[in-house]
Amino acid sequence: MSASEFEIIHDHFERHGGANRHDVILGIGDDGAIVQPPADQQLVVAIDTLVEGVHFPIQTRAEDIGWKSLAVNLSDLAAMGAEPAWFTLALTLPESSNSWLKGFSAGLFELADQYGIQLVGGDTTRGPLAISIQVAGYVPAGKALRRTGAQAGDLIGVCGNIGDAMLGLSVLMDEPPLSEISTDRLVASLNRPRPRVREGLRLRDLAHSAIDVSDGLLSDLGHLLATARLGAELDYAALPFSAAGRQLLQEVPQHLPQLLDGGDDYALCFCLPPDRLATLQARFADEPDVLGIIGRVTETPGVHCQDAQGKRWVLQASGYEHFRQEDRWAY
Ligand code: ADP
Numbered sequence: 053m054s055a056s057e058f059e060i061i062h063d064h065f066e067r068h069g070g071a072n073r074h075d076v077i078l079g080i081g082d083d084g085a086i087v088q089p090p091a092d093q094q095l096v097v098a099i100d101t102l103v104e105g106v107h108f109p110i111q112t113r114a115e116d117i118g119w120k121s122l123a124v125n126l127s128d129l130a131a132m133g134a135e136p137a138w139f140t141l142a143l144t145l146p147e148s149s150n151s152w153l154k155g156f157s158a159g160l161f162e163l164a165d166q167y168g169i170q171l172v173g174g175d176t177t178r179g180p181l182a183i184s185i186q187v188a189g190y191v192p193a194g195k196a197l198r199r200t201g202a203q204a205g206d207l208i209g210v211c212g213n214i215g216d217a218m219l220g221l222s223v224l225m226d227e228p229p230l231s232e233i234s235t236d237r238l239v240a241s242l243n244r245p246r247p248r249v250r251e252g253l254r255l256r257d258l259a260h261s262a263i264d265v266s267d268g269l270l271s272d273l274g275h276l277l278a279t280a281r282l283g284a285e286l287d288y289a290a291l292p293f294s295a296a297g298r299q300l301l302q303e304v305p306q307h308l309p310q311l312l313d314g315g316d317d318y319a320l321c322f323c324l325p326p327d328r329l330a331t332l333q334a335r336f337a338d339e340p341d342v343l344g345i346i347g348r349v350t351e352t353p354g355v356h357c358q359d360a361q362g363k364r365w366v367l368q369a370s371g372y373e374h375f376r377q378e379d380r381w382a383y
C-alpha cells in the first residue's frame with residue numbers, strides 16, 4: 053500500500069519523533085522548528101548522506117538503513133565531544149512503501165531513543181533512495197574536540213574496534229577472507245554501528261584532538277596528523293582488532309593494511325598528552341576494554357608499525373574517496 057507525502061510524515065515520523073525534549077519549542081509541522089539551546093553552550097551541527105548502492109548494499113534491511121543513517125551522524129557529534137539534541141531528516145524514496153517506512157522509522161527511533169535525540173523536521177521527496185540527516189548537539193562554550201591540536205609525543209587512542217565493518221562487507225559480498233568467523237556479528241558491525249557518544253564526552257578537556265573513524269583508521273588518523281605534519285608509531289599488539297581481525301592476521305599477516313584501512317567502523321580516534329592518561333582511564337573504569345592506546349605521535353611523518361613477525365610496515369591510507377574513479381559503484 054502506498055501513502056501520500058503527508059501520511060508518510062504523520063504516520064512514520066511525526067507520531068513518534070524520538071525523545072520528547074523540553075528544549076524543543078516547536079517540532080514537526082511548521083515551516084521550521086524552534087529549539088532553545090541552553091545558555092553558555094555552543095551548538096555543533098553536522099550532516100551526512102547515505103545513498104543506496106554507495107553507502108549501503110541494495111539488499112540492506114530498512115531497519116538497518118534507519119539505524120545507520122542516524123548512527124553515522126551521532127558519530128560526528130561524538131567526535132566533537134557534543135551531546136546529541138535534535139535532528140532533521142531529508143528522505144528521498146523511490147516509492148512510498150508502508151512496510152519499508154515502518155522498518156526504517158523503527159530502526160531510526162530505536163537509536164534516537166537511546167541517545168535522547170529528537171526529530172524536529174525534515175523533507176520528503178521522490179527519487180532514488182537517499183537519506184540525509186542533520187544533527188545538532190551542544191558542548192559547553194569552547195570545549196568541543198577538533199581534528200587539529202595533535203603534538204609529537206601524544207598517545208594515540210581508539211575507542212571501539214577497527215576492521216570489523218570491512219570484514220562484514222566482505223561477508224555480504226560473498227568473499228569472506230576467513231571461513232571460521234562469526235559472520236552475524238561482523239555484518240551487524242557494518243549495518244548497526246554503535247556511535248561512541250559517551251566516549252566522546254569523556255574525552256572532553258583531556259584529548260588534544262579527535263576524529264571518528266568513518267573512512268578507515270589510517271585515513272582518519274592521517275587527518276589528525278596532517279595539519280602539523282606529524283607521523284605515528286603504532287603498537288601492533290595494541291591495535292583494536294576483534295577476535296575475527298586477529299584470526300585473519302594470524303592466517304594472512306599481509307592483510308594488516310586492509311584491516312587498518314577498512315571504512316565504516318565509527319570508532320573514535322584521538323591524541324592525548326601522556327600525563328592525562330590516568331585521568332582518562334579513571335573515566336573509563338566501568339568499561340576499560342573500550343579504551344585502547346594504540347601508539348604515539350612522532351615528529352617523523354608516516355605511519356609505522358612492527359608486526360608480530362618483526363616486519364616493519366609503512367602504512368599508507370587509501371580510504372574511500374567518492375570522486376576517485378575506482379571507488380565508484382562500490383556495491
Ligand atoms: P514545507 O513545504 O513548508 O517545507 P513540508 O510539507 O515539506 O513543508 O513539511 C511539512 C512539515 O513536515 C515540516 O514541519 C517538515 O519539517 C516536516 N517533515 C517533512 N518531511 C519530514 C520527514 N521526513 N521527517 C520529519 N519531518 C518531516
Ligand code: MG
Pocket residue numbers: 082083
Ligand atoms: Mg514551508
